Amino acid sequence: MSEVIVVTSGKGGVGKSTTTANLGVGLAMRGQKVVLIDTDTGLRNLDLLLGLENRIMYDLVDVIEGRVEIKKALVRHKKFDNLQLLPTSQVKDKSAVNPADLMVLCDELRKEYDYVIIDCPAGIEQGFQTAIAGADTAIVVTMPEVSAVRDADKIIGELGRSEKDNIKLIINRIRPAMVESGEMMDMDDINDILAIKCIGQVPDDIKVVTSANRGEPVVGDNDSQAGRAYANIVGRLMGEDIPFMEFEKEGFFTKLKKAFGLKKNG
Amino acid sequence: MSRELVTIKGGKDGFRLLVDSSASMKEIEAEIKKKLDSNPGFFPEGTKFELEVADLDRSVKKGIDQLLSQHGFGVDNSPKQARRSISSQPASSNQNMQPESVVQEMMVLNRTIRGGEEITSQSSILICGNVNPGAQIIAGGSIDIRGTCRGMVHAGAWGDTNAVIIADRLMPTQVRIANMIARSPDTMEKSDFAERACIKDGQIIIEPIER
Numbered sequence: 151m152s153e154v155i156v157v158t159s160g161k162g163g164v165g166k167s168t169t170t171a172n173l174g175v176g177l178a179m180r181g182q183k184v185v186l187i188d189t190d191t192g193l194r195n196l197d198l199l200l201g202l203e204n205r206i207m208y209d210l211v212d213v214i215e216g217r218v219e220i221k222k223a224l225v226r227h228k229k230f231d232n233l234q235l236l237p238t239s240q241v242k243d244k245s246a247v248n249p250a251d252l253m254v255l256c257d258e259l260r261k262e263y264d265y266v267i268i269d270c271p272a273g274i275e276q277g278f279q280t281a282i283a284g285a286d287t288a289i290v291v292t293m294p295e296v297s298a299v300r301d302a303d304k305i306i307g308e309l310g311r312s313e314k315d316n317i318k319l320i321i322n323r324i325r326p327a328m329v330e331s332g333e334m335m336d337m338d339d340i341n342d343i344l345a346i347k348c349i350g351q352v353p354d355d356i357k358v359v360t361s362a363n364r365g366e367p368v369v370g371d372n373d374s375q376a377g378r379a380y381a382n383i384v385g386r387l388m389g390e391d392i393p394f395m396e397f398e399k400e401g402f403f404t405k406l407k408k409a410f411g412l413k414k415n416g
Numbered sequence: 417m418s419r420e421l422v423t424i425k426g427g428k429d430g431f432r433l434l435v436d437s438s439a440s441m442k443e444i445e446a447e448i449k450k451k452l453d454s455n456p457g458f459f460p461e462g463t464k465f466e467l468e469v470a471d472l473d474r475s476v477k478k479g480i481d482q483l484l485s486q487h488g489f490g491v492d493n494s495p496k497q498a499r500r501s502i503s504s505q506p507a508s509s510n511q512n513m514q515p516e517s518v519v520q521e522m523m524v525l526n527r528t529i530r531g532g533e534e535i536t537s538q539s540s541i542l543i544c545g546n547v548n549p550g551a552q553i554i555a556g557g558s559i560d561i562r563g564t565c566r567g568m569v570h571a572g573a574w575g576d577t578n579a580v581i582i583a584d585r586l587m588p589t590q591v592r593i594a595n596m597i598a599r600s601p602d603t604m605e606k607s608d609f610a611e612r613a614c615i616k617d618g619q620i621i622i623e624p625i626e627r
């Protein structure tokens with residue numbers, strides 16, 4: 151059974167593309183057949199994050215407008231044969247792609263792949279509506295800050311109105327020390343407000359950035375906390391029951407609370 | 417499932433269209449069509465229906481509007497004053513109020529009300545779920561939130577100063593009752609007990625309650 155997942159957020163820059171790239175590579179590492187669709191032409195595109203920029207021949211708009219077959223436009227990952235990318239167009243008019251087109255495309259890809267993951271543009275405009283059209287599952291990415299959580303809340307409402315009811319949450323760029331000191335929202339508050347199933351808590355980790363610059367998502371890197379967090383999310387997507395990890399660099403208080411059993415498995 | 421999605425009620429001041437807010441536009445459309453087509457000629461051309469709904473999506477409201485105008489009808493959008501005083505009578509006009517004789521109505525929502533959503537009802541509203549920042553709840557009567565209230569709540573919106581607002585955790589951005597407004601303090605404490613906001617001595621006060 152294959153699954154079409156859209157990665158969305160409302161607010162820009164919270165880590166949608168990073169999440170898409172990491173989940174894609176992570177699922178491919180676990181032997182799944184995966185295709186990633188980039189529907190956003192932002193500053194950091196999926197092809198860059200995956201180190202595939204120089205291999206692009208065709209893009210999403212070419213496929214939609216029938217200039218090439220899907221197969222020809224897909225870019226195969228260097229390391230994983232079972233991971234493909236359908237890149238976004240850097241120059242062509244993106245409004246050429248509408249929700250119905252993407253639905254058809256997703257249903258086509260669904261036949262061949264275990265996971266179709268769509269990187270969505272920020273905002274709730276046309277691009278968002280297009281990106282979510284063909285999806286079974288939506289992953290909402292947010293950060294532990296007030297404005298990002300508000301936008302996530304709106305997006306979840308919007309997804310509900312579009313009859314997307316299978317929605318999951320990833321909280322990205324957590325800084326445990328700041329959460330501890332009250333400068334960042336804590337996980338319980340975020341979960342209480344958003345009230346959807348949380349499948350990932352990813353710490354802020356410089357390795358996310360350095361590995362992205364190399365075009366190798368951090369997910370394979372066991373020395374990185376974020377890398378392990380992404381690997382855990384991959385497991386949860388595949389139906390495994392994996393507890394949330396405790397972050398290192400805990401403050402004195404967390405340890406104290408834990409000692410008394412007051413803190414849930416973070 | 418014999419739930420009535422759409423009900424048309426005749427009253428002395430026109431027709432009211434009651435719509436179940438959990439229904440989809442498609443279902444609503446089918447129901448309204450069925451209702452109108454089963455009684456052709458019953459409603460005079462140009463009849464304006466008063467929409468008796470609250471938790472309706474703007475898009476659905478628009479859809480109903482369009483549908484009715486296709487049939488030569490319309491939606492009555494004129495703002496209504498408290499036509500029916502629901503939770504209480506104005507104190508001045510009725511000294512010995514008999515609550516038993518007053519029709520109590522309540523709208524019940526079993527879900528999270530998210531940012532950007534606006535819930536309006538002429539009756540009282542019960543929400544089993546959270547009201548999130550950026551959401552608005554506007555009730556002619558009282559508002560009861562079985563969850564955390566972080567949004568904007570307005571009870572007695574058509575002038576009922578006896579309306580109250582109750583929440584398990586009351587931490588709204590703003591509380592309004594009738595024509596009074598109370599703003600939350602800039603740093604909000606997390607409240608651990610249920611609280612009630614009401615008007616006392618011409619002021620909105622918030623007091624802890626047991627429940």
Ligand SMILES: Nc1ncnc2c1ncn2[C@@H]1O[C@H](COP(=O)(O)OP(=O)(O)OP(=O)(O)O)[C@@H](O)[C@H]1O
Nearest residue numbers: 162163164165166167168192272323353354355358
């Ligand atoms: N867990 C993390 N730790 C550190 N940096 C991160 C983390 N997640 C994302 N970033 C960085 O944040 C920036 C934005 O990430 P990304 O491009 O994935 O966001 P986006 O939601 O796709 O943005 P846009 O809305 O522009 O498409 C990037 O520079 C990325 O490297």
Ligand SMILES: [Mg+2]
Nearest residue numbers: 166167190192
């Ligand atoms: Mg992006």
